Amino acid sequence: MAQASDEILARLMGLHPKIIDLTLDRLEQLLAALDHPETRIPPAIHLAGTNGKGSTQAMIRAGLEAMGKSVHAYTSPHLARFHERIRLAGALISEPALSALLDECEAANGGANITFFEITTAAAFLAFSRTSADYTLLEVGLGGRLDATNVIDKPALSVLTPISIDHTQFLGETLPEIAGEKAGIIKRGVPVIVGPQEDAALEVIEARAARLGAPVFAFGQQWNVFEERGRLIYQDENGLLDLPLPNLPGPHQIMNAGAAIAALRTLGADEAACEAAVTRAQWPARMQRLRNGPLVDLAGTAELWLDGGHNPAGGDAVAATLARMPARPTHLICGMLNTKDVTGYMRPLVDKAASLYAVEIPGEPNTLPASETEAAARKAGFGTTACAADVATAIAAITAQDPAARILICGSLYLAGQVLKENG
Structure with missing residues (x-):
């Protein structure tokens, strides 16, 4: 065989x-x-x-x-x-x-x-x-x-x-x-x-x-x-x-x-x-709205979005997209690789999101520790930040505070891939 x-x-x-x-x-x-x-x-x-x-x-x-x-x-x-x-x-x-x-x-x-x-x-x-x-x-x-x-x-x-x-x-x-x-x-x-x-x-x-x-x-x-x-x-x-x-x-x-x-x-x-x-055209993980699956069920009435952009130009593109979406409190769940300009990616997103939850990318040797992603977010200018054990934990924390949120999982294509796997 x-x-x-x-x-x-x-x-x-x-x-x-x-x-x-x-x-x-x-x-x-x-x-x-x-x-x-x-x-x-x-x-x-x-x-x-x-x-x-x-x-x-x-x-x-x-x-x-x-x-x-x-x-x-x-x-x-x-x-x-x-x-x-x-x-x-x-x-x-x-x-x-x-x-x-x-x-x-x-x-x-x-x-x-x-x-x-x-x-x-x-x-x-x-x-x-x-x-x-x-x-x-x-x-x-x-x-x-x-x-x-x-x-x-x-x-x-x-x-x-x-x-x-x-x-x-x-x-x-x-x-x-x-x-x-x-x-x-x-x-x-x-x-x-x-x-x-x-x-x-x-x-x-x-x-x-x-x-x-x-x-x-x-x-x-x-x-x-x-x-x-x-x-x-x-x-x-x-x-x-x-x-x-x-x-x-x-x-x-x-x-x-x-x-x-x-x-x-x-x-x-x-x-x-x-x-x-x-x-x-179909191209997943580029400002993709997730509409069904276990993570969507967990999010309840919150919108769940996914994007794999990971450099400063990617951050600009995400920010421009969010600026044109209907007004809704937006929270980021972000995981990055340690080879990227993390602060440069985050800077354009600061005034587009109410909070940022940092996570590590599961199974990825080059993941940035969540604590360092959170530190980069603070350096970029985010006021409300936290670390979460994983994406599901972050979704639960956000929806507990803000059930009608827009949640965007972002920062790396590798994280996006893991989310698509986990969400079936």
Whole structure:
């Protein structure tokens, strides 16, 4: 009987002493042993950026599928199950297929030094090369230039979502350095869709694109998007689209929708496909309202929301979303990783929430202790803070004080994944 994918994944975790070590050499050796599946995948749309990659990818997928196209998708990290990372022609990879692919990659690697992300990316390429589809959506794991997804020679399209300061220990301390790493996905002659960027990042992107003769379609130059009278207005040289607002909540999704539509129009999509992109996209843990499950039952008449944003730009996006929601006392349950700018994430949220309960992320070695998350909240300016043993305890404490509250569980995708598991 084949081993369960969870057992193989646990073993693969031990093949490299460091979780992250950016280089393409190890992966290129493994792909050669597997006869280069990355050269046989359907045309790729490659996405990098600090925030909005997942939402933008989900919208592009919804638009392509509305055109009748079949689409592979690769995303990370997963929330509840690893299978979420690999979508084959629209459907999540099955357990038998995943365990067989992981087995094959483990055997081909022969015990050599390789990171978890590299070997699982090889498994994704293998899956994509063996199942026919019209497009492959590839989301960068970290950075771009040395990311495992960047072994693709000639994608159909590159997409750069907003770039901000994050992962400084791997990508550099300054915005131009980080933008240089992300812009590493730009390939010679391949069109690049560029979402809203600070000038320092845009200069780096445009310089690399010019060097490689890659046509640039940038927000504010070749395309524009804005909200007007409760509608999404998109404009480029091919004309204007008047569309419904995105079904994914939050004003930042207007910009993500713009980048998705720009990508779709570059691929020849019509207005119906662009409308489907904004109305049919599904992307969990991005200001997601939880409507049933044990944690929702525990919350009673309180609203329960979930968001996995985790850097200062993510904090800004959550704050902007809360500002536009109907007035209701809002309480945060926050768990963070120790690698993040915690105070920077929290600062925009201070005047949007009545209290913050700090929790640890269960089963996550890099969780920030709840006491340190609480201290960061106080430093950011929160007046009412507390530590809780877990999310359920925090929900019970909030609803005991404020039964009609809005509760937002936030701060990390890893926490969001645990909540989705716990809530069934």
